Amino acid sequence: MTALKVDNLSYTYPTGTKALCNITLDIQEQSTVALLGSNGAGKSTLMDLLLGWKPSANILLFDKPLKEYGRKELGRFIALVPQSEHYNFSFTLLEYTLFGRAPYLAEMGSPSDEDVHLAYEALETVGLASYAHRSVTTLSGGESQLVLIARAIAQQSKVLLLDEPTSSLDPANRRKVIDILQALHAQGKTIIFTTHDAPFAYELATHVAMLKKGSLLCFGTKERVVTSEMLTTLYETDMTVCSVGGRTLIY
Template sequence: MMILEARDINFRYHPEARPVLSDLSMGVEKGSITAILGPNGAGKSTLLDLCLGWKQPSRGSMLLQGRPIGSYSRREAGQLISLVPQDERISFGYSVIEYALLGRAPYLEQLEMPGIKDRAIAEHALEKTGIAKLKQRPVTSLSGGEYQLLMIARALSQEPSIMLLDEPTSKLDLANQRRVSTILASLAQSGVTILFTTHHPALAAAIATHLVLLKEGLLLEAGPTEKILTGRNLSRLYDVPIHVRSVEGKPVIIQE
């Protein structure tokens, strides 16, 4: 079952501009971990914005659970889908727990304060990401890795059916990259669908069940990772010779 679908999507920022995405059709299976893999400028972040309904396609349609994304209210969409952006500027002096509680907004009425249940959900999200001990710290005091984990905790607090992440490990050290990979795999096992962008094939190879290869706004290939992750496909994607080898049953990416 496809929880998210793009059907013949075209997108450009103004009528005379070159297309950012062209004739793109893809689906995200419920419960999968799908990586949108491609070089910088491929259109990956734009595709996420379309999945969220933040941008409207010039042609084609985006469907969430079989319905056009534009037919959902912001509240309905917020209870189904969450985003972990590459970065986010915070202009208020939130503590870590206050920031995580922002994920409960789709469940609250206007001006309603989070209750005991909301706080328990937010604290569980902090525990799952390994930063519960920081909950009283100001967000502005966090390291880059801690802040990335906090953005994931906020998204978790939404209790989404599908979580979108834009380059989730681009600013993390190796230890935190591994922690994020473990969190995403755990979420998928619990039934959350994961869709993330990356230009690092090693991350996609490590955790993705499905791949979408995107280059200059065009879909090159899409399907299960074991079928799509080949040296030929990656070489086409990045325009450099790449090989995929199996080491102890796991794919390893080798660039010449």
């Protein structure tokens, strides 16, 4: 089943700057898709459109126009993991993760025991359950990224969107994030993430959409589209894809 269908999508900012031109994507349920491109390629704008933050009549979410979803209903289908988030209050990790349950709560309602259980489970998934009652303001950069993922897991959405999920992480936390996302993919989650890191995209994604200057260069399985020729065209610098000892290397 198609999770997200983008049909001939274009977007121009109020200033007149054209950000996206004629983007068409058919993202299947339970796939992991990398939106790959350089800075300014249109990745973040496309992500905003997929989240419904910018209006568009050209996107279907599970065969229903995105614009027809109510705010809470949309929250049950799509969760976002941003690059970073500023903590205005000293919430505990558990309290912060519970924000992911907001689409299921009644207006002004309090989380149930089940909501708390799901939040704990999400923290366990990312390895932070022992920090559940610690303040989010005490977290390192890597831990902060993990709690953002925990909040999205607690949301129990069908689709998970991540904006540059490993851009500021050290190798150990990068590995943790990859392992968590691969496990979520194995459980049937549809995952879409932006990145400019071709090796990371190849390791995690099943499919890659290459964006260049607001246009879709190509879209398909990573094995088909991540080639030396396509990467060289995308980044306008020599790139090589080769197989060494059964592993695909990109440099």
